[in-house]
Amino acid sequence: MKPSAKAILAIVATIACAGVAHHLLTWNEGxxxxxxxxxxWIELPPPTDMDMPLREALQKRRSIREYLPEPIRINQLANILWAAQGITHGHGFRTAPSAGALYPIRVYVVIKKGGVDGLPAGVYVYDPHRHALGLVRTGDVSAPLMRACLGQEWVGKAPVDIVLVGYESVLRPRYGDRSFRYMAEEAGHIGxxxxxxxxxxxLGTVAVGAFHDDEVKKILGITAPDAVPLYVFPIGVPAER
Ligand SMILES: Cc1cc2nc3c(=O)[nH]c(=O)nc-3n(C[C@H](O)[C@H](O)[C@H](O)COP(=O)(O)O)c2cc1C
Structure with missing residues (x-):
């Protein structure tokens, strides 16, 4: 039986609608x-020079767990986010390498009340394509985040915590069982x-790997089953310089 032109049109329209719906449901910036x-969306100031020779930065890098109770500046936060995942070349290539340039890691930012001048406390997500912060939820969640990190005080006291969240499903189709390893390796580069x-x-920071995944996800409002918090980085002005 030959399908009528109407039937063919209906099938094509259904496929097109499904495609659009899928695109809308999974819409993301790149x-x-x-x-x-x-x-x-809050546009961030463009990255600026950080004025320390690389050798000196490598020499001085230390895990810092005590911070002054003062905010960090928005341009400092912008520089850190750009260093983490900023777009540096065409095709979306970034400051940190990524297996197959698939970029499975999203950078969340938890801002404590008064943590960054001019920004309300809340949970934000960094969009490297816009170099902008997207407000996901308002409110100071630094205390629950500290509890989720086994009570590590530096997480609760820092004016800002950056949380790296990996989405394994981005890598699975290409890398199968090696996906988790690649994601963790990429988190190391970003970190x-x-x-x-x-x-x-x-500024001071420390890589925090000890936390309850489910609690961290809940605090950030993440429901995707494949999402895995990989690292938390409290950031602040060091108490001792
Ligand atoms: C995978 C990983 C997980 C870590 N988890 C924690 C943590 O949960 N809490 C913490 O205070 N430090 C944590 N650290 C930081 C280490 O304690 C720190 O890097 C180590 O003491 C060496 O000190 P340095 O970073 O100043 O060289 C972690 C580091 C790595 C690489």
Whole structure:
């Protein structure tokens, strides 16, 4: 039986609609994991020189767990986020390497009340394509985040915590069982960029790997089953310089 032109048209329209629906449901800014719903976008100032020779930054990098109770500046936060995942070349290539340039890691930012001048406390997501922060939820969640990190005080006291979240499903189709390993390796690259940017600007951070995944996800409002928090980086002005 030959399908009528009408039937063919209906099939094509259904496929097209499904494609559009899928695109809308999984819409995100460029490649990578699904973008969370964002209430408001805040453009960040462009990255600036961090004024410390690389040798000196490598020499001085240390894990810092005590911070002064003062905010960090928005341009400092912008520099750290750019160092973590900033777009540096065409095709979306970034400051940190990524297996197959698939970029499975999303950078979340938890801002404590008064943590960054001019920004309300809340959970934000960094969009490297816009070099902007997307407000996901308002409110100071630094205390629950500290509890989720086994009570590590530096997480609760830092004016800002950066959380790296990996989405394994971005890598699975290409890398199968090696996906988790690649994601963790990439988090290491991003983490070292965060350490060096902080050091170069006189800020302190520490890589925190001890936390309850489910609690961290809940605090950030992440429901994707494949999402895995990989690292938390509290950031602040060091108490001892
Ligand atoms: C995978 C990983 C997990 C870590 N987890 C924690 C942590 O949960 N809490 C913490 O205070 N430090 C943590 N650290 C930081 C180490 O304690 C620190 O790097 C180490 O003491 C060496 O000190 P340095 O970073 O100043 O060279 C972690 C480091 C790595 C690489």
């Amino acid at each position: 490649a990578g994991p699904v973008q969370p719903r964002v209430k408001e 070292q960029n965060i350490y060096l940017a902080c050091t170069a600007m006189g």
